[in-house]
Amino acid sequence: MGLLSEPVAGRDIELVGEHAMQQNNLAIPPMGPDRCKHCKRAYTREHLDNCLAKPWYVYLLCFERISFFLTLQLTMVAKLFGLAAGLLVLSGIANAHGSHSSDQPPSDDWATRHMIEEHHIEAFDPPSFFIFHDYDSSGTWTHDEVRKTYGLNDQSNAAVSEDKKQDAVRTVFALFDPGNTGFITRDDWLQGIAAGKRLPDLGFGPGHHGDIEYEYEIHHFEKYHGDDTTEADLTHPEDIEHFKQHDEEEDAALRLEKLEQMQVVVGNIPQKFRRNM
Numbered sequence: 251m252g253l254l255s256e257p258v259a260g261r262d263i264e265l266v267g268e269h270a271m272q273q274n275n276l277a278i279p280p281m282g283p284d285r286c287k288h289c290k291r292a293y294t295r296e297h298l299d300n301c302l303a304k305p306w307y308v309y310l311l312c313f314e315r316i317s318f319f320l321t322l323q324l325t326m327v328a329k330l331f332g333l334a335a336g337l338l339v340l341s342g343i344a345n346a347h348g349s350h351s352s353d354q355p356p357s358d359d360w361a362t363r364h365m366i367e368e369h370h371i372e373a374f375d376p377p378s379f380f381i382f383h384d385y386d387s388s389g390t391w392t393h394d395e396v397r398k399t400y401g402l403n404d405q406s407n408a409a410v411s412e413d414k415k416q417d418a419v420r421t422v423f424a425l426f427d428p429g430n431t432g433f434i435t436r437d438d439w440l441q442g443i444a445a446g447k448r449l450p451d452l453g454f455g456p457g458h459h460g461d462i463e464y465e466y467e468i469h470h471f472e473k474y475h476g477d478d479t480t481e482a483d484l485t486h487p488e489d490i491e492h493f494k495q496h497d498e499e500e501d502a503a504l505r506l507e508k509l510e511q512m513q514v515v516v517g518n519i520p521q522k523f524r525r526n527m
Contacts, residue, residue, distance in 0.1 A: 360451040364399070367456040376443045380436050391434040396422050404458040418452045425450075 361379055365371045369382075383399045384391060391399075400422075401407060402415045426434045426442045516524075 360449045360457075363451070364449075364457045368458065376440055377436070380439045384436075389436055391426075391439070393419050393423070393432070396434070398459045399457055400452065400454055401456070401458040402454060404455075406458055407454050410454065418454065421450065421452065 365374055365379065374382075380391070381387075383395060385395050385398065396419050397403060397415065400418060402410070402418065407415070423430075423432075423434065425447050426438050428438070
């Protein structure tokens with residue numbers, strides 16, 4: 251090929267190589283459009299002094315490029331994992347909120363269904379269930395307490411005959427009052443549960459035993475409204491019925507207050523004793 255005495259372009263540098271450049275003292279172009287095949291930088295004196303004279307510089311530049319692309323790829327992978335984790339969290343939240351719905355199929359254990367639908371409690375043990383429904387804290391369940399727990403006093407079961415309600419209570423006592431004492435003690439309850447007995451689903455619903463405010467709050471407001479709900483938003487039939495009940499209770503309380511302020515309640519006097527009234 252012969253010795254070269256003229257400045258060479260970048261493409262010629264690639265052909266000549268580092269050894270020939272050093273041996274022949276080739277002139278170095280100040281700047282050119284061509285770029286080094288190793289580091290992809292424009293040919294300058296600084297570049298040739300480092301890239302051609304010092305091979306370690308080439309490896310350093312290559313390492314920098316590899317590190318850049320690895321970092322870019324790892325960042326993309328991390329973002330993908332973050333997106334997947336976010337979707338899983340959202341799915342978990344959706345499932346958690348879904349568990350508040352009363353549209354779930356009834357549990358084989360009525361007590362479990364009752365706690366989920368009426369109290370929004372999914373994890374509980376037999377002692378806590380007993381205490382929770384021992385309304386007078388006497389340490390026993392009475393007929394009235396079992397009746398209340400099953401929601402037999404609620405308006406939703408107003409059409410159920412009294413005989414059926416009493417039969418339902420007797421069914422529960424037959425399971426958990428083996429001594430026929432008329433009470434279900436805490437020990438009776440725990441021993442029955444340990445023996446595999448469970449509160450049966452008697453067909454009277456999940457057991458509505460709260461006041462009208464509690465039942466409205468847990469069965470409607472929490473499902474369809476939120477903390478930012480205004481009075482103008484409460485337009486559902488359940489909302490209207492709830493406020494109607496409040497109005498009726500207030501009217502009844504006012505009438506009772508007026509009657510208590512009267513010295514004589516005319517309406518309580520039998521007709522035959524009334525004269526010019």
